[in-house]
Amino acid sequence: MKEVLMQVDNLKKYFPITGGVFQRTVGNVKAVDDVSFRIHRGESLGLVGESGCGKSTIGRTILRLNEKTDGTVLFQGKDLYKLPKEELRRMRPKMQIVFQDPFSSLNPRIKVGQAIGEALYDHGVTDSKVVRERVLETMNICGLASYQYDRYPHEFSGGQRQRIGIARALIMNPEFIVADEPVSALDVSIQAQIINLLSDLQRDKQLTYLFISHDLSVVEHLCDRVGVMYLGSMVEMSSTEELFRNPLHPYTKALMSAIPVPDPTYKRDRVVLQGDIPSPANPPSGCKFHTRCPIASDICKQQAPEYRDVGNDHLVACHFV
Amino acid sequence: MVKDLVEFRNLETHFHTTAGTVKAVDNVSFTIREGETLCVVGESGCGKSVTAMSLMQLIESPPGKIVGGEILFEGRDLLKLSKRDMSKIRGNEISMIFQEPMSSLNPVLTIGHQISEPLMLHMLLDRKAAKKRAIELITLVGISRPDKIFDSYPHELSGGMRQRIMIAIALSCDPKLLIADEPTTALDVTIQAQILDLMRDIKQKLNTSIMLITHDLGVVAEMADYVVVMYAGKVIEEAPVLELFQDPQHPYTKGLLKAKPIINQKQERLYSIPGQVPNPIDLEDNCHFHDRCEFCMDICKVKQPPFRTHGKDNHKSACWLYEEEREVL
Ligand SMILES: Nc1ncnc2c1ncn2[C@@H]1O[C@H](COP(=O)(O)OP(=O)(O)OP(=O)(O)O)[C@@H](O)[C@H]1O
Ligand code: SF4
Ligand SMILES: [Mg+2]
Numbered sequence: 001m002k003e004v005l006m007q008v009d010n011l012k013k014y015f016p017i018t019g020g021v022f023q024r025t026v027g028n029v030k031a032v033d034d035v036s037f038r039i040h041r042g043e044s045l046g047l048v049g050e051s052g053c054g055k056s057t058i059g060r061t062i063l064r065l066n067e068k069t070d071g072t073v074l075f076q077g078k079d080l081y082k083l084p085k086e087e088l089r090r091m092r093p094k095m096q097i098v099f100q101d102p103f104s105s106l107n108p109r110i111k112v113g114q115a116i117g118e119a120l121y122d123h124g125v126t127d128s129k130v131v132r133e134r135v136l137e138t139m140n141i142c143g144l145a146s147y148q149y150d151r152y153p154h155e156f157s158g159g160q161r162q163r164i165g166i167a168r169a170l171i172m173n174p175e176f177i178v179a180d181e182p183v184s185a186l187d188v189s190i191q192a193q194i195i196n197l198l199s200d201l202q203r204d205k206q207l208t209y210l211f212i213s214h215d216l217s218v219v220e221h222l223c224d225r226v227g228v229m230y231l232g233s234m235v236e237m238s239s240t241e242e243l244f245r246n247p248l249h250p251y252t253k254a255l256m257s258a259i260p261v262p263d264p265t266y267k268r269d270r271v272v273l274q275g276d277i278p279s280p281a282n283p284p285s286g287c288k289f290h291t292r293c294p295i296a297s298d299i300c301k302q303q304a305p306e307y308r309d310v311g312n313d314h315l316v317a318c319h320f321v
Numbered sequence: 322m323v324k325d326l327v328e329f330r331n332l333e334t335h336f337h338t339t340a341g342t343v344k345a346v347d348n349v350s351f352t353i354r355e356g357e358t359l360c361v362v363g364e365s366g367c368g369k370s371v372t373a374m375s376l377m378q379l380i381e382s383p384p385g386k387i388v389g390g391e392i393l394f395e396g397r398d399l400l401k402l403s404k405r406d407m408s409k410i411r412g413n414e415i416s417m418i419f420q421e422p423m424s425s426l427n428p429v430l431t432i433g434h435q436i437s438e439p440l441m442l443h444m445l446l447d448r449k450a451a452k453k454r455a456i457e458l459i460t461l462v463g464i465s466r467p468d469k470i471f472d473s474y475p476h477e478l479s480g481g482m483r484q485r486i487m488i489a490i491a492l493s494c495d496p497k498l499l500i501a502d503e504p505t506t507a508l509d510v511t512i513q514a515q516i517l518d519l520m521r522d523i524k525q526k527l528n529t530s531i532m533l534i535t536h537d538l539g540v541v542a543e544m545a546d547y548v549v550v551m552y553a554g555k556v557i558e559e560a561p562v563l564e565l566f567q568d569p570q571h572p573y574t575k576g577l578l579k580a581k582p583i584i585n586q587k588q589e590r591l592y593s594i595p596g597q598v599p600n601p602i603d604l605e606d607n608c609h610f611h612d613r614c615e616f617c618m619d620i621c622k623v624k625q626p627p628f629r630t631h632g633k634d635n636h637k638s639a640c641w642l643y644e645e646e647r648e649v650l
Pocket of ligand 3: 369
């Protein structure tokens with residue numbers, strides 16, 4: 001059995017909604033609502049779902065980039081939320097995050113080489129020659145040329161900026177990387193380059209990924225296991241192969257059939273979901289998917305289905321599976 | 322025989338910037354036929370939107386300017402029309418929807434108001450008739466409880482609903498051509514599926530021609546009758562949809578088709594086109610794809626390949642691989 005690197009149990013993250021003259025809390029957006037999963041060392045776990053389903057909030061909360069509402073997060077067996085500040089700080093380099101739009105996280109007035117090396121200084125490397133060498137080495141791994149060290153962010157294209165974002169994460173020699181929609185803003189021809197870079201890095205450096213994306217075809221390509229989220233809950237999780245061969249949850253099936261296939265002869269037998277995604281501030285009762293589910297019945301409105309293993313490490317939450 | 326509705330002839334739209342000239346649309350020619358969905362596909366910055374905005378004559382000037390060519394609409398050159406006549410065409414014969422519906426809706430006016438207004442202005446309906454027609458249009462785009470939506474404000478609707486409303490407004494004048502610029506890019510896939518269904522439906526029911534701009538080859542395969550592929554301001558390939566996917570000619574088109582991960586067809590490693598799109602400023606007179614192309618020859622670096630058919634009547638491309646002349650140089 002492989003080592004569990006990240007263990008998440010009953011994680012909840014609610015964002016308060018305030019209202020009225022006194023800005024009192026009048027409700028909660030249940031962005032993450034009782035989610036549990038494990039990530040093994042060296043594996044890549046994909047997280048898919050539509051906008052607002054809580055994918056990014058999970059990514060941030062398991063790195064303790066925002067506070068949790070409830071539940072536990074163990075990284076290498078240590079409860080991240082119980083670690084003293086100093087120890088958490090020392091742990092930080094091991095856990096990194098790559099964002100969808102690396103541009104917004106780069107200071108336009110700081111040269112790219114410096115931006116990549118920044119965090120090394122924060123973590124005690126003081127010799128500027130060492131930093132420069134480490135930066136150049138990392139840039140090289142990420143497909144950036146050394147003459148680009150002294151360039152400013154605006155001189156880079158979207159794909160190159162994403163390489164900068166990856167280099168910034170990589171320079172800390174992390175063990176675990178949360179990649180939050182890292183290729184969603186890129187053109188197809190550039191997407192493929194970045195996906196290949198991420199998978200090479202994983203192989204060469206035995207990295208562990210939580211890969212967040214709304215694009216199932218990208219996730220299928222890159223991940224070993226996949227979790228599907230809907231309105232703050234995990235509705236299905238299994239190995240990638242199993243999930244794509246045998247999707248069980250009606251939402252997963254609908255999501256898969258909705259993806260346009262680049263083949264004009266492809267005969268689709270599409271489940272078009274009716275209606276809109278409900279607000280996570282006011283999710284439907286019972287199974288949260290019942291308002292759009294093609295096979296929903298009375299029990300779905302009343303009772304939340306249990307999230308359970310139906311064999312083969314295939315977990316699913318639906319009354320009719 | 323299907324009639325031509327729009328014909329772009331050698332269109333040139335340039336932007337003059339302090340850094341130099343961007344030939345955003347560089348000698349572009351293609352035809353949109355009646356009742357047909359034509360997809361324009363290509364990467365960010367290749368000139369898809371500027372082509373559409375040139376047709377609408379909504380290019381911001383300066384810095385932009387249409388410097389050459391013709392755009393024939395039912396045989397008339399739109400570029401020669403007066404401002405007044407062109408604005409009539411925009412209101413009645415051609416309409417357009419965009420990626421971000423929120424930015425094209427007025428946040429302080431009700432949905433009903435925004436649909437009725439063009440009906441009263443262009444179709445000369447009175448208030449009551451306009452409301453009746455507006456409710457019909459809201460129903461047509463698949464929204465239940467149209468009366469309630471009529472009185473709602475844009476922020477009360479979801480992204481998918483707002484895009485449906487934009488389509489309703491675009492259809493209010495019974496246009497012959499609907500231009501849709503990345504209409505589903507900002508939407509979730511399950512909502513995208515609904516909107517694409519709706520557009521197909523409308524084309525069937527109303528026989529509207531659609532010019533659909535997208536970067537997603539999946540959307541192209543699903544929607545297009547005919548496809549135009551653009552790269553760095555130029556059309557580099559065009560063909561009917563089946564032909565294009567089954568027998569692509571241009572190395573860029575081939576690369577794009579191979580680079581996209583496809584669900585249920587997992588590969589060991591993705592094919593990727595090396596490099597990146599060229600800087601659009603002051604491009605040379607050569608094949609703009611040459612420094613990314615695995616087949617690049619000497620001639621590709623110095624001379625532009627002609628855009629024409631190569632053996633198949635319904636299929637054009639611009640690549641030296643298919644030309645005799647390459648031997649000469
Ligand atoms: N107002 C402007 N000023 C200067 N250059 C412009 C302007 N508008 C467009 N361009 C340039 O024209 C070229 C074509 O742009 P266009 O918006 O048509 O691309 P596109 O294919 O629609 O891309 P995307 O997929 O990102 O929407 C680009 O190089 C762009 O930078
Ligand atoms: S013209 Fe030359 S460089 Fe351009 S696509 Fe064809 S072979 Fe490649
Ligand atoms: Mg555009």
